[in-house]
Amino acid sequence: MTQTRSATAVSPSDSIPPHVWRIAGVVVFGALMSMLDTSLVNIGLPTIGADLHASLATVQWVASGYLLALAVSLPLCGRLARRFGPARVWVAAVAAFTIASCLCALAPGIGWLIFLRVLQGLAAGVVVPAGQTILGQAAGPRYLGRVMAVVGIAVVSAPAFGPxxxxxxxxxxxxxxxxxINLPFGVVACVLGLRVLPRQPGTRGGAVDLVGLVLAGGGASAVVYGLGELGVRDANSVLSVWLPIVLGALGLAGFVFRSLRRSEPLLDVRMFRDPVFAAANSASFFAGAAMFGLMVLLPLYFQILHHESLIRSGLLLLVYGGGGIIALPLGGRLTDRAGGGIIAVCGTVVVAATVAPLAFLPVDANPVLVQVLLFVCGVGTALSTMPLVSTAYAAVRHDQMPDAAAFVNILQRIGGATGVALIAVILSRMAESGRPALSGYHLAFAGICVLSLVAALASGVLLRVRRS
Structure with a gap:
């Protein structure tokens, strides 16, 4: 796995072949569709509940079921990509996602909608890692930073434009x-995928490790569920919060132990013996926690604390997404030139530096100042996430890319759930204490700042590992 250490020796003037850009465009198109769907549906939950005569606790499963299903399918993605080829898997997942979207629109009741959202989540969990596998194999270590920066457009823009x-x-x-709305996008994505994506032959392998799939998929979804419940229930709730987290962690530990003993595991955990891959994923975990936590906190900051409407809150968040979109190409080029470690250190420090003032500003703070902070924070977010993903992919061989994509997305998903849970716990506990609402948001922004600083330290470890 040492052939990818030469990323810093690549000339930044090397132009990326046109066919790689075409592949990147198709992959981003599918990723944007699946990620935008999440923010769109979450906004519509109150309307869906009122129309289908469902309680808030029931309609929340439209979102929760989707996220849990997504976590279940992630461990299977690597196996499917190796068996059938990542392009075939990507097209099939986009087609399944599109069909499930159509069925969700026709759901006659809340029960059917929840069930169909689970099917939609299973497909969505495959789209992003399969697309990243295709891009990683097509680009190679030489162009990974710039190409993966294109994928970041979906990650940054979907939460910004979705509301x-x-x-x-x-x-x-x-x-x-x-x-x-997913139907025309899904049809176009499938047609483009069949025409543009390289159809590599799959490899014959043994039977799927069903026990490993249960341990990995069930463990990841249990941890995500427990972290989600931590923000809405009593932190001392054993059955709803800590039992799923503990059982999920035990399931993931069992999966690691089982995989180390098998010649053909569901996912090759031995890749974490590579210090660059391990360090990049560790830093990505904390950077993802800060990013997803901030994406949940900012809409609440405008809607609840500033009493802005849903649409106006979305407009106010556009500057955050705009900063990320502008910075992504630069971050990709710098990653190819200097490596992802130093770029991620700078990005996470920028996020911490721009979030820290929000932990002290009053409610009537200058709105121009807040928008400037959000724009720079968006720039930092772009520089703190995708360079780590690029570095992780550059640390593995071509044939290991499917498993690497699965691991990167699993850790980002759990990291994101951790960041969201932290924000939810802080806001709910501060509200229960009777403290002013502003105090809760100040503490929540401070929590994001701490997560960003931890990510900066982890990125620094990555920088040292690559240099050694």
Whole structure:
């Protein structure tokens, strides 16, 4: 796995072949569709509940079931990509996601909608890692930074534009259109995927390790579920919070132990023996926790603390997404030139430096100042996430890319759930204590700042490992 250490020796003037850009465009198109769907549907939950006569606790499973299913399918993605080829898996997953979207729009009741959202989540869990596998294999270590920066457009723009798009749709259309909007995009993505993506032959392998799949998929989903419940229930709740987290952690530990003893594991955990791959994923875990936590906190900051409407809150968040989109190409080029470690250190420090003032500003703070901070924070977020992903992929062989993509996305998903849970716990506990709402948001922003600093330290470890 040492052939990828030469990323710093690549000339930044090397132009990326046109076919790689075409592949990147198709992959980003599919990723943007699946990620935008999450923010659109979450906005429509109150409307869906009212129309289908479901309680808030029940309708929340439309979102929770999707996220849990997504965590279940991630461990299987590597196996499917190796067996059938990542391009075939990507097209099949996009097609399944599109069909499930259509069925969700036609759901006659809340029970059917939850069930169909689970199927949609199973497909969505495969789209992003399969696409990253295709891109990683097509680009190779030489162009990974710049190409993976394109994938970051979906990660940054979907949460930024989703609230605005969803609010406008609900103002003029019924909630099924939140799902029907996926149909034309899904059809176009499948056609482009069949025409553009390289169809590499799969490799014959043994039977799927069903026990490993249960341990990995069930463990990851249990941890994500427990962390999600931590933010909405009593932290001392054993059955709802700590039992799923403990059982999930034991399941993941059992999966690691089982994989080390098998000649053909579901996912090759031995890749973590590579110090660069291990360090990049560790840093990505904390950077993902800060990013996803911030993406949950910022809409609440405008809607609840500043009493902004859903659409106006979305408009105020556009500057955050815009900063990320502008910085992504630069971050990719710098990653190819200097390596992801130093770029991630700078990015995470920028996030911490721009979030820290929000932990002290009053409610009536200058709105221009807040927008400037959010723009720079978006720049830092772009520089703190995708360079770590690029570095992790550059540390593995071509044939290991499917497993690497699965691991990167699993750790980011659990890291994101950790960051969201931290924000939810802080806000709910501060509200229960009777403290002013502003105090809760100040503490929440401080929590994001701490996560970013931990990510900076982990990125520093990555920098030292690569240099050694």
């Amino acid at each position: 605005t798009v969803g609010g406008l749709m609900l103002d003029h259309l019924s909630w099924p259109w939140l799902f029907l």
